[in-house]
Amino acid sequence: MAITVACACGKRFGVAEKHAGKRVRCPSCGGPLDVPAVDPPQPPPVPPAPGPAPVAQEPPLLTPEMFAPRPDATLNDLRRIGERMLLILRWIVALLAILTIRSCLPVNVRF
Numbered sequence: 025m026a027i028t029v030a031c032a033c034g035k036r037f038g039v040a041e042k043h044a045g046k047r048v049r050c051p052s053c054g055g056p057l058d059v060p061a062v063d064p065p066q067p068p069p070v071p072p073a074p075g076p077a078p079v080a081q082e083p084p085l086l087t088p089e090m091f092a093p094r095p096d097a098t099l100n101d102l103r104r105i106g107e108r109m110l111l112i113l114r115w116i117v118a119l120l121a122i123l124t125i126r127s128c129l130p131v132n133v134r135f
C-alpha cells in the first residue's frame with residue numbers, strides 16, 4: 025500500500041510504505057521529500073458517517089403536502105361546520121322557545 029506524497033515541485037506520487045517516516049528523494053526534481061509516518065499499518069476504511077439516513081434519490085410520489093388541506097379549504101370547512109352548528113342551535117332555541125311559550129300559556133289554550 026503506497027503512501028501518496030506531494031512534493032514542493034507539485035508532483036504527487038506514491039511511495040512504498042517501507043519509506044514511511046523517512047526522507048526520500050523526489051524523482052522529478054530530486055528534492056528531499058518527507059514521507060509521513062503511518063501509525064496504523066492498514067487504516068480501516070472509514071465507514072459512512074452515522075447520521076441521517078441516506079435520502080432517497082427519487083422524489084416520493086406522495087408528499088404530505090398533497091394531503092394537507094389548503095388554508096382556504098380549511099376556512100370553508102370551518103365556515104360550513106359553523107353554519108350547520110348555527111342552524112342546529114337555532115332549531116334548539118326555537119324548540120325551547122315554543123316549549124317555554126306553551127308551558128307558560130294557560131292549559132286550556134289550544135294551538
Ligand SMILES: [Zn+2]
Nearest residue numbers: 031033050053
Ligand atoms: Zn519534486
